[in-house]
Amino acid sequence: MVKTIRAHTNIALIKYWGKADSHLRLPLMSSLSMTLDQFYTDTQISASDEDCFVLNGIRQKGASAQRVFSFLKVLQQRFGVTGHLLVESTNNVPTAAGLASSSSAFAALAGAFCAHYNIQLTPIELSRIARLGSGSACRSIYGGFSVWQKGTDDKSSYAYALDENPQIDLQLLAVELNTKQKRISSTAGMKMAQSSPFFQPWLLRNQQELEQMISAVKAQDFTAIGNLAELNATEMHAVNLTARPSFTYFEPATIKAIKMVSELRQNGIECYFTIDAGPNIKILSQLKNVKDITNKFVTEFENVKIINASFGPGISYLN
Amino acid sequence: MVKTIRAHTNIALIKYWGKADSHLRLPLMSSLSMTLDQFYTDTQISASDEDCFVLNGIRQKGASAQRVFSFLKVLQQRFGVTGHLLVESTNNVPTAAGLASSSSAFAALAGAFCAHYNIQLTPIELSRIARLGSGSACRSIYGGFSVWQKGTDDKSSYAYALDENPQIDLQLLAVELNTKQKRISSTAGMKMAQSSPFFQPWLLRNQQELEQMISAVKAQDFTAIGNLAELNATEMHAVNLTARPSFTYFEPATIKAIKMVSELRQNGIECYFTIDAGPNIKILSQLKNVKDITNKFVTEFENVKIINASFGPGISYLN
Structure with a gap:
């Protein structure tokens, strides 16, 4: 079979x-x-x-x-x-x-x-x-x-x-913003990023940030995980922005979304963003705040789609 | 008098x-x-x-x-x-x-x-x-x-x-995008920026970039001036983005505008952006391209205002 x-x-x-x-x-x-x-x-x-x-x-x-x-x-x-x-x-x-x-x-x-x-x-x-x-x-x-x-x-x-x-309460909200730009592939982006003057400084920091994140995971410290994830993501996008030629995966809606995360945080709703090789953002949050965050994005963005994910299992046989 | x-x-x-x-x-x-x-x-x-x-x-x-x-x-x-x-x-x-x-x-x-x-x-x-x-x-x-x-x-x-x-043909187009966000003061931004892990690496590069720019000015090399200015500006904004907490002067329209500069350049209209402590962009260009660049921005942005400046004189008495 x-x-x-x-x-x-x-x-x-x-x-x-x-x-x-x-x-x-x-x-x-x-x-x-x-x-x-x-x-x-x-x-x-x-x-x-x-x-x-x-x-x-x-x-x-x-x-x-x-x-x-x-x-x-x-x-x-x-x-x-x-x-x-x-x-x-x-x-x-x-x-x-x-x-x-x-x-x-x-x-x-x-x-x-x-x-x-x-x-x-x-x-x-x-x-x-x-x-x-x-x-x-x-x-x-x-x-x-x-x-x-x-x-x-x-x-x-x-x-x-x-x-x-x-055992930590960690929710990932995948926020699909309504953007339609053509995308630079990850492979191309990774290659271009290496021309940034901040690429080597970033590499030198990697081990330290990884160790801090491992400690944060072991301590089940949501705040530390969120802060480190957001910092690391901004570093990746800062490296792209300072590449020669400069490029960015950010779209106008991305900027609006990351400012909204800051604003939510300032209003006491703890959440952090991470962004990969595309315009959409992912929000790290906790169960108690998922509804407020979702409502905020649904109100402020047209046609936004939000999927609430949490920890998935490893690879498995289905049969 | x-x-x-x-x-x-x-x-x-x-x-x-x-x-x-x-x-x-x-x-x-x-x-x-x-x-x-x-x-x-x-x-x-x-x-x-x-x-x-x-x-x-x-x-x-x-x-x-x-x-x-x-x-x-x-x-x-x-x-x-x-x-x-x-x-x-x-x-x-x-x-x-x-x-x-x-x-x-x-x-x-x-x-x-x-x-x-x-x-x-x-x-x-x-x-x-x-x-x-x-x-x-x-x-x-x-x-x-x-x-x-x-x-x-x-x-x-x-x-x-x-x-x-x-004697170099260098035009600065001050592009006023239609944004209305409240602004982080330069003084506050400068202070926050120092928390970025890229701030020290940037400082270490400053002397080198300055010397390259002085050489480019002496050589009247528009391309080198534009490239260095754009790189230096992206570095400043990358430092802001990676500050803790992360912040940015970019607004959604800023991202649209910097992508437009890339697009113009890819289409053979040589121009570069620089951005200060606000959402607007300034474009470095040459006389022959001012009209095309202006038209492009006027077409793509609502209520955009563009002022074409070039070299001004030093301080003087008017009377």
């Missing part, structure tokens, strides 16, 4: 924003993320006469199919297996939510690959191969909080579980 | 954004500016029965009058002179244009003070005392390009003329 693998997306609270090796997807910095319950990808792989990638019931051609199969080919070579494959995926990640579906997609793919060929791996080994598909996918092997230690080579660069079952 | 002094505003291409001594207004970094022909303050000082500050025909009370007279009191003490003063100023600086009128205002005040008491100063001495009123005022003593060397004490912190009569 074909096994279906489910992997959840994760959101980085300490960001990954720069490759040391683009082929092996080794990062320039370590990162830390929260796996989300609301967004996931289900994938199953079976033998086939020809390579075929079906996403949400539609056969994919072009770049997305190519990326899937070049990843699977790398894995086939690595494990000495062969054969054409049918990949069937269902993505429960609204692309517009500004959440990278590639993290759940490539984690699920790595899991489905192992299930198909009956390859037994430890979570760390699975994390390492998921990384080859998409860097952030290596963190989606685990639930709760996970840390991707940058390492120095293929063997040492993988994610580990920091806390698979966190 | 009472002499009227005219001083022009200046715009920093290498920014001043941090005080080493707030009383003496010693800066943490050197800066470089362009004096602008379109914006100026005319001021005359005469003896009076009581201190009185009239701006654009209206007697001022409160904070703005207080700032003027506490500055004049410092100068009176320094030069051993006394007496109540009538200060009459006309500001030809649309406040909404996002240009600090304090640079022309305090330069003109310093000049009018010396005229009233018949104190003969060299331009450098005048620059030094203007600095006590508003840091950027020390650069408005000169026309063209000037450099404020940060120095280490009152004596060594002053501006000098880099090129009083530049």
Whole structure:
């Protein structure tokens, strides 16, 4: 029987924003993320006469199919297996939510690959191969909080579980602002960012911020987690702004949204923002404030969509 | 006969954004500016029965009058002179244009003070005392390009003329976007900015960027001037964004405007932005492109106002 693998997306609270090796997807910095319950990808792989990638019931051609199969080919070579494959995926990640579906997609793919060929791996080994598909996918092997230690080579660069079952009240509001700008890809953005005079200073700070975040997670300290996540996110976007040429993922609505987070905080509603390679913001908050924050954004933005997520589980078999 | 002094505003291409001594207004970094022909303050000082500050025909009370007279009191003490003063100023600086009128205002005040008491100063001495009123005022003593060397004490912190009569085609478009947000004062912003992890790295770069800008000015290299000015401005705003708490002078329209500058450049219309402690942008361009740039902004923004400025002269007597 074909096994279906489910992997959840994760959101980085300490960001990954720069490759040391683009082929092996080794990062320039370590990162830390929260796996989300609301967004996931289900994938199953079976033998086939020809390579075929079906996403949400539609056969994919072009770049997305190519990326899937070049990843699977790398894995086939690595494990000495062969054969054409049918990949069937269902993505429960609204692309517009500004959440990278590639993290759940490539984690699920790595899991489905192992299930198909009956390859037994430890979570760390699975994390390492998921990384080859998409860097952030290596963190989606685990639930709760996970840390991707940058390492120095293929063997040492993988994610580990920091806390698979966190007891802290931490809500993530994925705020989809109504923007329609074309987007600079993460890969292109990461490359451009390195021309910023603040890129090296940021790299030098990474270990310190990671350690502070690990302590904040262990202490279940919402305020410290929020402050560090917001600082780290602004650093990433400051690096983009100061790149040569300058670029930004911010749209006009992004500025309005981050000012609204400040304003809410000033009014005693504790919340923090983080932003990835897109115009949307994600708000870190606590259960008691979710309603107020949501109401504020719904009132102030046209056609805003907000999804309230919390901690999701690690990769799993559905059957 | 009472002499009227005219001083022009200046715009920093290498920014001043941090005080080493707030009383003496010693800066943490050197800066470089362009004096602008379109914006100026005319001021005359005469003896009076009581201190009185009239701006654009209206007697001022409160904070703005207080700032003027506490500055004049410092100068009176320094030069051993006394007496109540009538200060009459006309500001030809649309406040909404996002240009600090304090640079022309305090330069003109310093000049009018010396005229009233018949104190003969060299331009450098005048620059030094203007600095006590508003840091950027020390650069408005000169026309063209000037450099404020940060120095280490009152004596060594002053501006000098880099090129009083530049031959380069450099236009500054002051773009007044239609925003109505309350504003964080420069003084408050400068203080908050120092909490950014990028503030020290920025300071360390200042001397290098200043030297590159001086070379670009000497070489009359528009492209180099524009690139350096834009980089330096993004650094200032990146430092604000990464302060704790994070803040920004950007408004939604600011993001739209800076993306428009990138777009124009990609379409072969060479221009660069700089942004000070407010939401408006200033565009560095050349005569041949002023019309296209203006048209683009007028088309894309509602109620935008654009003033085309170029090099202004140094401080002068009008009579």
